[in-house]
Amino acid sequence: MPDISARFEGLGVGFAPYLQPPGPEIVRWTVGEPGFATPKEILDVAIGELEAGNTKYTRGAGSMELCQGVADYLSKHHEIEVSAEDVVVTPGAKQAMLYSFLITTMPGDEVILLAPSWASYEPMLEFIGAKPVHVPVRKDNFHPDLDAIREAVTDKTRMILLNSPCNPTGAVFTPDEIRGILEIAVDNDLWIVSDEIYSRMVWVDWPHVSPASLPGGMERTIVVNGWSKSWAMTGMRLGFLTGPPNAVKAAIKSQANSASHVPTFMMEAARVALSCDGSVEEFNLEYKKRREIMKNGLSELPGVRVIEPEGAFYIFADITGTGMTDTEFADGALEAGVQLIPASLITGGEGFIRVSYATNEDAIHEGLSRLRSWLL
Ligand SMILES: Cc1ncc(COP(=O)(O)O)c(C=O)c1O
Known part of the structure; x- marks a missing residue:
C-alpha cells in the first residue's frame, strides 16, 4: 500500500x-x-422539489432566487448590503470556511485566532498550510483583547478569524470590539473571515454586529453563515459566504473545482427557510x-x-x-x-x-x- x-x-x-x-x-x-x-414548511418544499424532478446540475453558486434571498436576508437582519451575484451557497458553513481560508492565505501565512476558538479552525488551517496564531481572549468574559491582537500581527499575518456569537465560549463581541478589530485589520491591510453561524442567537442587550456592515468593512471581510443552527438543518449541509468581488470570484472557482454546488432540490427550501422567522x-x-x-x-x-x-x-x-x-x-x-x-x-x-x-x-x-x- x-x-x-x-x-x-x-x-x-x-x-x-x-x-x-x-x-x-x-x-x-x-x-x-x-x-x-x-x-415542516421547509421539508415540504424540499420534498416538492424532489418530486418536481429538480435533481440535476444547476448554477454553481446557487440559484439566482436563493442568492437574492440570502442578499435580502443579510440586509434585513444584519445590515450587510450585497447583491445576489456576491453570494455563494456552499455545502455547509464549514465548506465556506475552507474556501475563505484558501482565498485569504498561502502556505506559511499566519492567521489570528481568538483562543479558545471552534475546534475545527486549527486543523482546517493546518490542512492548507496556513499557520494558526492563538491570541487568548479575556478570561473574565471571553471578549477580545484588542491590544493583544494588535501585538500578534506580524508581516506574515494575512487574516483575523472572528466568530461571534462564539463556539465554544458563548461570547457575543460588542459593536465597539468589532469596530476595534476592523480598525486593526484596516491598519495592517488584513482580511477578516467572520463566522456568523450563530448570528441569530444573541441573549444580551447589544446586537450581533458584522464587520461587513461597518464602514470600510465589506472590502476586507468574508462573511460565513448558514442554515444549520437557526433552522435546525445541520444534516442538510447548507451554508453561504459573501464578500468583496475578488473573494467571491475566488469562492466561485473554489466551488467549481470541488463541490460544484449544493443539492439542487434544497435550494428553494433554503430560500423559504430564510423567511421562517x-x-x-x-x-x-x-x-x-x-x-x-x-x-x-x-x-x-x-x-x-x-x-x-x-x-x-x-x-x-x-x-x-x-x-x-x-x-x-x-x-x-x-x-x-x-x-x-x-x-x-x-x-x-x-x-x-x-x-x-x-x-x-x-x-x-x-x-x-x-x-x-x-x-x-
Ligand atoms: C463556529 C461554527 N462554525 C461553523 C460550524 C459548521 O456549520 P455547518 O453545519 O453549516 O457546516 C459550526 C458547527 O458546529 C460552528 O460551531
Missing part, C-alpha cells in the same frame, strides 16, 4: 472523537446541534429557557464557575475549583452518565469544559441531576 500524502500527518479532527454517540444511557451535552426537528423565534425562546436551567444548575455544583453565556448555545465553564483537570472532570462526568467536552482539546481551553444546551430540556435536567449525585 503506498503512503498517503504528508499533509495528513498529525492532522486533528476537532472535537470529532467526543461527538460519537455514546450508549443510549449517556446524556449527551456535547453536540452543537439543535434538538428540534427541521420546520417564526421558527427561529420559537427555537430561541426555548434556548433562552434551557440556558437559564443549565447556567443555574452548573453554578450550583461545587468548584464549577459559569461565565455569563451571551449567545449561541454553549456554556464554557471553569472547573478548576473542583481540583480536577478538565479531562478528569469529563471522565468523571462520563462515568456519572454525562458526556461533555474537556476544553484542553483546544488551544486555550485548559481548565474549562464546554457543554451544549441545544439538545432538550429533559437531557439538561437529567444531566444536572447526575452531576449533582456525583459531585455533591
Whole structure:
C-alpha cells in the first residue's frame, strides 16, 4: 500500500472523537446541534422539489432566487448590503470556511485566532498550510483583547478569524470590539473571515454586529453563515459566504473545482427557510429557557464557575475549583452518565469544559441531576 500524502500527518479532527454517540444511557451535552426537528414548511418544499424532478446540475453558486434571498436576508437582519451575484451557497458553513481560508492565505501565512476558538479552525488551517496564531481572549468574559491582537500581527499575518456569537465560549463581541478589530485589520491591510453561524442567537442587550456592515468593512471581510443552527438543518449541509468581488470570484472557482454546488432540490427550501422567522423565534425562546436551567444548575455544583453565556448555545465553564483537570472532570462526568467536552482539546481551553444546551430540556435536567449525585 503506498503512503498517503504528508499533509495528513498529525492532522486533528476537532472535537470529532467526543461527538460519537455514546450508549443510549449517556446524556449527551456535547453536540452543537439543535434538538428540534427541521420546520415542516421547509421539508415540504424540499420534498416538492424532489418530486418536481429538480435533481440535476444547476448554477454553481446557487440559484439566482436563493442568492437574492440570502442578499435580502443579510440586509434585513444584519445590515450587510450585497447583491445576489456576491453570494455563494456552499455545502455547509464549514465548506465556506475552507474556501475563505484558501482565498485569504498561502502556505506559511499566519492567521489570528481568538483562543479558545471552534475546534475545527486549527486543523482546517493546518490542512492548507496556513499557520494558526492563538491570541487568548479575556478570561473574565471571553471578549477580545484588542491590544493583544494588535501585538500578534506580524508581516506574515494575512487574516483575523472572528466568530461571534462564539463556539465554544458563548461570547457575543460588542459593536465597539468589532469596530476595534476592523480598525486593526484596516491598519495592517488584513482580511477578516467572520463566522456568523450563530448570528441569530444573541441573549444580551447589544446586537450581533458584522464587520461587513461597518464602514470600510465589506472590502476586507468574508462573511460565513448558514442554515444549520437557526433552522435546525445541520444534516442538510447548507451554508453561504459573501464578500468583496475578488473573494467571491475566488469562492466561485473554489466551488467549481470541488463541490460544484449544493443539492439542487434544497435550494428553494433554503430560500423559504430564510423567511421562517417564526421558527427561529420559537427555537430561541426555548434556548433562552434551557440556558437559564443549565447556567443555574452548573453554578450550583461545587468548584464549577459559569461565565455569563451571551449567545449561541454553549456554556464554557471553569472547573478548576473542583481540583480536577478538565479531562478528569469529563471522565468523571462520563462515568456519572454525562458526556461533555474537556476544553484542553483546544488551544486555550485548559481548565474549562464546554457543554451544549441545544439538545432538550429533559437531557439538561437529567444531566444536572447526575452531576449533582456525583459531585455533591
Ligand atoms: C463556529 C461554527 N462554525 C461553523 C460550524 C459548521 O456549520 P455547518 O453545519 O453549516 O457546516 C459550526 C458547527 O458546529 C460552528 O460551531
